[in-house]
Amino acid sequence: MTKAKKPKLLQGNIACAMGAIKAGATFFGGYPITPSTEIAEYMAAQLPKAGGRFMQMEDEIASIGAIIGASCVGHKSFTATSGPGFSLMQELIGYACNAEIPIVIANVMRSGPSTGLPTLPAAQDVMQARWGTHGDHSIIAISPYSVKETYIQTIKAFNLAEKYRTPVIILMDEKIGHLREGFDVSDDEIPEIIQRKRTLDKENYIPYENTPSMVPEFIPLGCGARYHITGLTHNEKGFYTQKSDEVEKFLFRIYDKIEKNKEDICEYEMFEMDDAEVVIVSYGSVARSAKEAVSKLRASNVKAGLIRLITLWPFNDTLIYEKCHGKKLVLMPEMNLGQLSLEVERAIKDTPFYSLHGAKADLIDPKVMADKVISLLKERGEV
Amino acid sequence: MQTAYKKYFRDNLPHIWCPGCGNGIVMGAFARAIEMLDYDKDEVLVVSGIGCSSRITGYLDFNTLHTAHGRALAFATGAKVAEPRLKTFVIMGDGDAAAIGGNHFIHACRRNIDITTIIINNNIYGMTGGQFSPLTPKGRKATTAPYGNIDRSFDIVDLSKGAGATYIARGDVFHAFRLSYLIAEAARHKGFSVVEAVSTCPISYGRHNKFKGAADMVNYLKKRTIALNRASRMNPEALEGKIITGIFYESEDEEYCDAFERLEASVKKGARK
Structure with missing residues (x-):
């Protein structure tokens, strides 16, 4: 008699940490905070075995500062936090945008504001992820909805950062x-690991x-190029500039390199969308409901479908318009008071939206969603 | 020696500092220290925060990282732990290091990571036009202390000692060559080293505090500074108002990156068992 293969159970936070190591992270700087702490604990135990270094820093500002520093010298770097810690990191997220330093931050969202x-869960940091740091910039944010997807998408997060x-x-x-x-991931499901594009031409670096790719090639600090990295607005050589043409080119480049590559960056899943007349747009754990x-x-004869956004930022407005415009109803359930809903409502243009x-710091019951759809359709005389 | 250090500068001078500013003297002292140490420029990483002092990284021809206000040590710590081969220096101002960056400063001291930190103390926030800092002496004036500063100030030497730094020195911009020596000694020390460089800000500090100009401020340093070995033989009354300079503390303890290597070796050994 052969024993049946036992299913391997894994926690989402651990899947995230495992994904980071798989992606090649060699530096982690973090600070304990619920509900993300398991990520730091796993990294502390496993990173030394994987040839990387774990640091517990004095606060979240130091954590993100340290990972940016490690990335400047060429290491894939990672931190994990939650609401209050994510708030503390905001200034230096902007630094990494401005100086174009790849880093990955896991924010395991809890209910806020303040402590x-x-x-308990929430999705109240969606807009903070987009706009929390000051100044115009773009950002990439990913919201996985399962343990396995957390693992795969963490690897992809490193790939996109690089x-x-x-x-x-x-x-x-x-x-x-x-x-x-x-948790059962086969080898062919694991994404190819990407490294930031490097150049060896340190003499003419x-x-x-400004190149058509909009992403400059990289030489780690300490590898012979002796250049300058700054959070000041800089020219192509990396030094402070306030010349209006250079400033404008710079700001558009760091914005466009993300916003004009949505097709490459944005991921989503379609569920029952072929003949859908009612669309639910969702992400994260709420997408399970x-x-x-x-x-x-569908069991009540309503042709409903789901667009599950995996990438939240940059916002995939083209997809949302193409799939939702002109439908009977678009419903967006979120574990907040309506954050990404604003983007969806903007994108679908004159389509009935709810x-x-x-705000109960818990998942939204599928029955609540379904009942809401039916009552809205009844109000409109659609059923 | 007088001109040899020029090779450590990029070709983007003149600098932005006001006439009479001490930052240039500290920058020169730093370049001479590197010359004494004979470090390969490619192996040197210089990290700064925000403020007048932080602009030094823009002029020096090393690997340079100009970070955010107060955060230089956080960035430098990550870089050093990831790449311990880099000779890592951090240059900060007094507000940068002791106010907004105070937490990072004490924890870098505690870890004893092999970073040489230079705190340029001009007693004021210069870049923003002269607000009092944690190193503005009590009673002095600033734009945000127009009736005199009522805050007590830090003593960087005592603070570093209490936090666990293993090399602590204080120099000043009048004794510029001695400052080079203190920086070079700090770099030779394995562990976290702190050099306070007492400096001058004639525009944003001096003008509010009855100094007649840059020369007057440097003369003030000349008169008020006293070497540690002489000071140790003087009574406290005679030392009132003096700025004591020299190497205050030097000790040995396990360096942080060495501790990582030890940890990694034990993890590998454990894995073999």
């Missing part, structure tokens, strides 16, 4: 972070050269 509800030389934020929530579920809601609605708020 809020440290052990490819576009920018900070990438993994927006998990407490439910995904602490969820334990089956122009650190922030949304899938169930779609099935419930933002379903979740």
Whole structure:
């Protein structure tokens, strides 16, 4: 008699940490905070075995500062935090955008504001991820909805950080972070690992050269190029400039390198969308309920479908317009008072829209979603 | 020696500092220290924060990292731990190091990471036009202390000692060559080393505090500074108002990157068992 293979259960936070090591992270700087701490604990135990170094810093500002420093000398670097710590990191997220230093930040979202509800989930940091640091910039933020996807998307987060030389934020929530579920990843599901594009031409190196790719090639500090990295607005050589043409070129380049590459960056999943007349747009743990809601609605003869956004920023407005414009109804459930809903409402243009708020610091019940859709359709005389 | 250090500068001078500013003297002292140490320029990393002092990294021909206000040591710590081969220096101002960056400063001291930190103390926030800092002496005036500063000030030597730094020195911009020596000694020391470089800001500090100009401020340093070995033989009354300079403390303890190597060796050994 052969024993049946036991399913391997894994926690979301651990999947995130494992993904980071798989992606080649060799430096972690962090500070304990619920509900993300398991990521730091795993990195402390496993990074030394994987040839990397773990540091527990004095606060979250130091954590992000240290990972930017390690990335400047060529290491894939990572930190993990939650709401209050994410707030403290905001200034230096802008530094990494400005100086184009690849870093990955996992923010396991808890309910806020302030200390809020440290052990309970929310998606209240979605707009903070986009706009929390001062100044015009673009950003990449990813919201996985399962343990396995957390692993895969963490690897992809590193890939995107390296490819576009920018900070990438993994927006998990407490439910995904602490969820334990089956974890079975085959080798062909693991994304190819990408390294930032390097040049060996240290003699003629122009650190922030404007090229068609919009992403400058990299030489780590300490490898013979002896250049300058700054958070000041800089010219192609990396030195402070206030010349209006250089300033404008710089700002557009760091913005466009992300906003004009949405097709490459943005990921999503379609569920029952082929003949859908009602669309639910969702992301993160709430998308699990949304899938169930779609099935419930289908059982009640409502042709419902789901667009599950994996990439939240840059916002995939083209996709949302193409798939939602002109439908009977678009519903967006979120574990907040309506954050990404604003973007969806903007993108769908004159299509009936309802933002379903979740402020109970818990998942939104699929039945609540389905009932809301049916009552809205009844109000409009659509059923 | 007088001109040899020029090779350590990029070709983007003149600098932005006001006439009579001490930052240029510290920058020169730093370049001479590197000359004494004979370091390969490619192996030197210089990290700064924000403020007048932080602009030094823009002029020096090394690997240079100009970070955010107060955060130079956080960036430098990450870089050094990731690449311990780099000879890592941090240059900060007094507000940069002791106010907004105070937490990073004490924790860098505590870890004993092999970084040489130079705190240029001109007693004021210069870049923003003369607000009092944690190193502005009590009673002095600043734009945000127009009736005199009522805050007590830090003593960088005592602060570093309490936090665990293993090399602590104080120099000044009048004794510029001695400052070079103190910086070079700090770099030779394995562990976290602190050099306070007492400097002058004639425009944003001196003018508010009855100094007649840059020369007057440097003369003030000349008169008020006293070497540690002489000071140790003087009574406290005679030392009132003096600025004591020299190497205050030097000790040995495990360096932080060495501790990482030790940890990694034990993890590998454990894995073999």
